[in-house]
Amino acid sequence: MTAVEGHLRFDHDxxxxxxxxxxxxxxxRSRVPRGVHSEYSPATDRDPVGILKRQHEHRVSELIPLRLERMTANPxxxxxxxxxxxxxxLAGAPRTGADVTICGDAHVANFGIYASPERTLVFDLNDFDESAYGPWEWDLKRFLTSVVLAARQRxxxxSKVRAVTREAAAAYRSALRQMTGLGVLERYYLRADVSRGRRASSSQRVIDRAVEAAxxxxxxxxxxxxxxRAEDGAMTIVEDPPVLAHVPDAAEQNVLEIIRAYLETVPADIAxxxxxxxxxxxxxxxVGVGSVGTRCYIIVLTGPAGEPLVLQVKEATESxxxxxGGATAGRAPAFDDRAHRDEHGHRVVANQRVLQAVSDPFLGYVNTGGHAYYVRQFRDxxxxxxxxxxxxxxxxDYIDACSTVLARAHAxxxxxxxxxGYLGSGAAFDTAVxxxxxxxxxxxxADYLTVRQAVEDGEFAGPTAADPVQA
Incomplete structure (x- = not known):
């Protein structure tokens, strides 16, 4: 670095x-015309049942029937x-080659309200188990398909299903265009705060009910x-199997060791x-639908005044x-360092902080016993x-809010x-997608019907490789 004409000069990117x-x-657009995004051509060797079986190989075997029961409840x-x-x-679908940090599972039920560290309520994405660094189109296509299915389920x-899906695509495009008109720091600070009772409307009544539930x-x-409460004042869990059950002593000890390791990954004030x-x-x-069978625990912490704090410890597997899908990587190159390359708990936490406007301060992660986990506050x-x-x-209105939040995350x-620039100001891409x-x-x-029939035919019967009690 040298001084030139009273200024410091240095080489930079x-x-x-x-x-x-x-x-x-x-x-x-000349290389990947926007119209090609309308084309869905299923591979001749598609095997939805085989993919689910492959996922089950590393899950808790006794919970697989519950996962299948929840998945086959409706489309x-x-x-x-x-x-x-x-x-x-999506692995073979057209893509522009522009990768971003993606949610990986951006369906309409994976948005919601939660408390910020400042104790205000915000609306944002809230599930990052499948987050990765990959094609932005994948998040949008998964989201819009969920709009179709949720609207049909409703x-x-x-005609209304098509109208709301087209509106969602346009809302994403418009929001992304507006956000890229801001500086990157301005985008970073944007967040969707939730206010109660701002106006008398059916949408506001939905928000008010959600705020009351929160x-x-x-x-x-x-x-x-x-x-x-036990005799010593400590808070202990009352079982409700199979949804909530204590684990054997050895596994419980492993869970407590996870907590000790987790404390090394949180900010100093939280520690x-x-x-x-x-x-x-x-x-x-x-927990969840697709997550059933992965290892998940709740840990009860008791404070000096007997006050409870509950943490959730959830297994993180590869996205x-x-x-x-063959996405580029678990995390963006900017922080895909060697020390954490294979830690999926770190992947979930890091990508959550990128995609959310504000995140749980208790977020942390740990890799132990051959399993990766991330930790967060439970029921905040x-x-x-x-x-x-x-x-x-x-x-x-809810779908429009989700579209805007997804655009903010990608921004x-x-x-x-x-x-x-690829989307432009017109509806060409909207129509196609x-x-x-x-x-x-x-x-x-169709896959729902196929899997439901496979369950009835006993194709999923039999043990998997997962230990049902190991933490």
Whole structure:
């Protein structure tokens, strides 16, 4: 570095402007016309049953029947649990080559309300188990297909289903365009705060109900609902098998060791806070639809005044976007360092912090006993919107909010302006990707019937390689 004319000068990477990236996105239309995104051509060797069986090889075998029961409840429930199948189908789909940090499982039920560290409520993506660094198109296609299936599940007529899906695609495009008009720091600070009672409308009533539900989802309420106080004042869990069950002593000890290792991955202020708590109980908990069978525990911590704090410890396996879709990597190159390259707990936590506007301060991770885990606070005023109960207008408003949040998440990656340029200001891409979403929704429905029949025929019967009790 040398001083030239009173200024410090040094060699640095060339700055590629947002305008240059936008133009590159426009130029990419000649290489990958936007209309090709309407084409869904299933591979002749598709094997949805085989993909699910492959996933089951490393899951807790006694929970596999419960996973299949939840997945075959209805077509939308099946779609929620079949991200691996869609990832395999997307592997050969047209792509622009612009990768971003993706959610990997951006369906409509994976958005929700939760409390920020400042104790305000925010609306954002809330599931990152399948997060990766890959094609932005995959997140959008998974999201729009979920809109079709959720709207059909709600019973809306097909014209309304198509209208709300087209509106969602346009909302993503418009929001991304607006956000890339801001500086990257301005985008970073954007977040969707949730306010109660701002206006009298059906949509606001939905928000108000969600806010009321969020206020009830706290560690204190969990303690009252599923715990009892022991003679020494410690909080312990009351079992509700198979959803909530204690594990054998050896496995419980492993869980407690996980907590000790986790403390090394949290910020100093959280480590000091947690040092004032004692872990007093642990139990295995069944969560989600697609996640059923992965190892998941809740840990009860008791503070000096007897106050409870509940943490969730959840197993992190390789993202289906990487394993089945061939996405570039688990994390963006900017922080894909060697020390954490194979730690999927770190992948989930790191990608969550990229994609969310604000995240749980208790997020941490650990890799032990041959398994990776991430840790977060359990029931910190988090609640999802139940789309099954919404009328059409509140449903459409909710979907628009999800589209905007997804655009905000993608706008954190350097390729955002490229994507905005590729999408443009017209509806060419919207029209194409909506056609794809409808075609794939039909495919998902067919897969649902196939898997349901396979379950009835006993094709999933038999033990898997997973230890049912090992932590």
């Amino acid at each position: 060339a700055l590629r402007s947002a305008a240059d990236l936008y133009q590159a996105g426009k130029d990419a 939308f429930a099946f779609y929620r649990g079949s991200a691996a199948i869609q990832a395999a189908d 019973g809306f007529d097909e 206020a009830r989802r706290t560690s204190a309420r969990v303690a009252r609902k599923i715990m009892r 000091v806070l947690l040092s004032q708590y004692v872990a007093t109980d642990a139990a295995r908990r069944v 289906v976007a990487v394993e089945f 005023q988090n609640v999802s919107i139940e789309t099954e109960t919404l009328g059409f207008r509140p449903f459409a 954190q990656s350097p390729a955002a302006s490229f994507i905005a 909506v056609e794809w979403a409808f075609a794939y929704a039909d495919q998902a429905h």
